Amino acid sequence: MKQNIYDNLEFFEGYKKIRENENSANNIEEKPALFGLLPDLRGKRVLDLGCGYGENCKAFSQMGASFVMGIDISDRMLEVATKENPADNISFVRMCMENISCIDGEFDIVVSSLAVHYISDFEKLSSDIFSLLAPAGVFVFSQEHPITTAPKEGVSWAKRDNEIEFLRLKDYSYSGQRNTSWIVDGVIKYHRTFSDIFNSLLRAGFTIDTVSEPVVEASVINKLPSFSRCLHVPDFLLVKAEKIRV
Amino acid sequence: MKQNIYDNLEFFEGYKKIRENENSANNIEEKPALFGLLPDLRGKRVLDLGCGYGENCKAFSQMGASFVMGIDISDRMLEVATKENPADNISFVRMCMENISCIDGEFDIVVSSLAVHYISDFEKLSSDIFSLLAPAGVFVFSQEHPITTAPKEGVSWAKRDNEIEFLRLKDYSYSGQRNTSWIVDGVIKYHRTFSDIFNSLLRAGFTIDTVSEPVVEASVINKLPSFSRCLHVPDFLLVKAEKIRV
Numbered sequence: 001m002k003q004n005i006y007d008n009l010e011f012f013e014g015y016k017k018i019r020e021n022e023n024s025a026n027n028i029e030e031k032p033a034l035f036g037l038l039p040d041l042r043g044k045r046v047l048d049l050g051c052g053y054g055e056n057c058k059a060f061s062q063m064g065a066s067f068v069m070g071i072d073i074s075d076r077m078l079e080v081a082t083k084e085n086p087a088d089n090i091s092f093v094r095m096c097m098e099n100i101s102c103i104d105g106e107f108d109i110v111v112s113s114l115a116v117h118y119i120s121d122f123e124k125l126s127s128d129i130f131s132l133l134a135p136a137g138v139f140v141f142s143q144e145h146p147i148t149t150a151p152k153e154g155v156s157w158a159k160r161d162n163e164i165e166f167l168r169l170k171d172y173s174y175s176g177q178r179n180t181s182w183i184v185d186g187v188i189k190y191h192r193t194f195s196d197i198f199n200s201l202l203r204a205g206f207t208i209d210t211v212s213e214p215v216v217e218a219s220v221i222n223k224l225p226s227f228s229r230c231l232h233v234p235d236f237l238l239v240k241a242e243k244i245r246v
Numbered sequence: 247m248k249q250n251i252y253d254n255l256e257f258f259e260g261y262k263k264i265r266e267n268e269n270s271a272n273n274i275e276e277k278p279a280l281f282g283l284l285p286d287l288r289g290k291r292v293l294d295l296g297c298g299y300g301e302n303c304k305a306f307s308q309m310g311a312s313f314v315m316g317i318d319i320s321d322r323m324l325e326v327a328t329k330e331n332p333a334d335n336i337s338f339v340r341m342c343m344e345n346i347s348c349i350d351g352e353f354d355i356v357v358s359s360l361a362v363h364y365i366s367d368f369e370k371l372s373s374d375i376f377s378l379l380a381p382a383g384v385f386v387f388s389q390e391h392p393i394t395t396a397p398k399e400g401v402s403w404a405k406r407d408n409e410i411e412f413l414r415l416k417d418y419s420y421s422g423q424r425n426t427s428w429i430v431d432g433v434i435k436y437h438r439t440f441s442d443i444f445n446s447l448l449r450a451g452f453t454i455d456t457v458s459e460p461v462v463e464a465s466v467i468n469k470l471p472s473f474s475r476c477l478h479v480p481d482f483l484l485v486k487a488e489k490i491r492v
Contacts, residue, residue, distance in 0.1 A: 147393065147415065147418065151412075158414070164416075165414075165416065166397075166414040166415055166416040167414075167415045167416070168404070168411075168412040168413075168414070168415075169393065169412055169413045169414075169415040169478065169479060170410075170411065170412040170413070170478045171477070171478060172393065172478055172479050172480070173459070173461045173476060173477050173478065173479065173480055174477065193459050193480075194440050194457060194459065194483075195457040195458055195459045195483075198454065198457040199456060199457055202454065202455065202456065202457075207453055207454075208444065208448065208453075208454045209448065210445060210448065211440060211441040211444040211445055211448075212441055213419070213439050213440065213441045215419045230419060231417070231419050231420065232415065232416045232417060232418055232419065233415060233418050233419065234418070234419055234439075237440075237441075
């Protein structure tokens with residue numbers, strides 16, 4: 001059974017609150033970076049892995065995509081997506097990312113926002129995505145930064161006078177499962193080293209195009225001091241990879 | 247004036263001691279990883295950037311390279327190289343890595359062992375290397391791991407009962423100069439984030455082939471417990487990149 005923490009009511013309500021906060025790390029850091037890596041979507045077929053509320057699917061549709069398929073494992077998420085972000089050319093499908101090789105179709109762009117760190121076998125996922133992409137297709141994804149997913153006991157910041165001093169970094173070299181607390185206890189995520197992430201993509205056949213570790217601007221940190229953490233360690237890693245067999 | 251710390255006598259003597267230790271991180275971790283990334287050298291023209299004592303040049307010659315050029319900024323290093331590791335098809339040249347665009351020649355393989363973190367402009371270096379490579383040429387390099395080069399005040403491990411507990415990680419997001427103490431004070435190195443390293447290579451035209459963050463085996467850690475640090479954070483990052491215009 002795949003993890004479906006998003007259908008846990010307590011998690012779902014907590015997650016909703018975070019996403020409604022316009023100053024969330026998603027809105028401030030991750031979304032601009034993700035959209036900045038996207039190619040021109042006009043006339044393109046897009047697959048969104050772990051689409052959640054479907055806001056990105058809606059945006060892809062508005063950016064001119066010919067067709068958008070959003071998949072998610074969570075019924076609750078897709079209920080919101082169908083209600084709040086529908087469009088004629090968007091299809092929301094309940095499916096876990098582990099099963100995308102069942103999809104009978106071809107896409108020009110596969111996008112995944114903050115979901116691949118829930119998947120145990122990233123190499124299989126990369127390979128499945130590669131198969132679903134048309135030639136010259138693009139895979140753009142964001143995930144929690146490998147430094148922040150490393151510690152087995154959860155990220156722990158050392159502070160002095162309320163200023164962040166350092167992150168207690170350990171266990172980075174061990175790729176594998178991490179049992180974390182995020183909104184609720186017992187959320188399972190998968191830490192992977194940089195080399196494991198990149199070598200999985202490369203072995204699947206991808207060519208790396210761009211790597212991004214977004215850092216917020218000083219003006220934002222002045223307004224929202226908690227973001228000063230990302231001057232030490234970025235919250236997110238993003239990669240744009242292409243299907244070009246060389 | 248480029249930094250030439252290796253001609254500082256105190257540094258040179260200290261460095262010599264480290265390299266003579268068969269259980270150094272270079273011998274245990276870096277060298278096997280670097281040589282593991284090399285393609286077949288038979289009949290190939292090899293350029294070694296920051297060749298130091300020239301042991302790698304000698305090895306490349308013995309592995310069948312048709313010609314090896316080793317460059318280093320340090321006279322003292324090249325003196326040892328010429329004395330201890332000469333061969334008919336090896337040419338040792340005193341030159342800093344910043345000036346390699348002056349070399350009038352073409353290479354099939356450019357190698358650099360633990361030297362690029364001394365260079366301020368990695369993107370220019372990548373571009374210079376790309377220009378020196380023949381089509382389908384390969385660039386293989388090792389450097390200190392970006393997590394260990396991050397802290398502005400030097401790496402600092404927290405220990406409990408003599409066991410490493412964590413690394414105090416800070417300043418990772420700021421690529422730039424670091425004034426460190428290694429053997430002597432005032433050694434200048436350059437920290438770069440993963441994305442800065444990879445995007446420099448990619449913008450120079452390289453295709454990424456393999457990424458490596460070597461970790462020593464349990465049997466080695468049993469014998470040499472200080473290597474347990476690399477279960478938390480690898481000492482080195484290695485990359486194999488190719489000159490394939492796609």
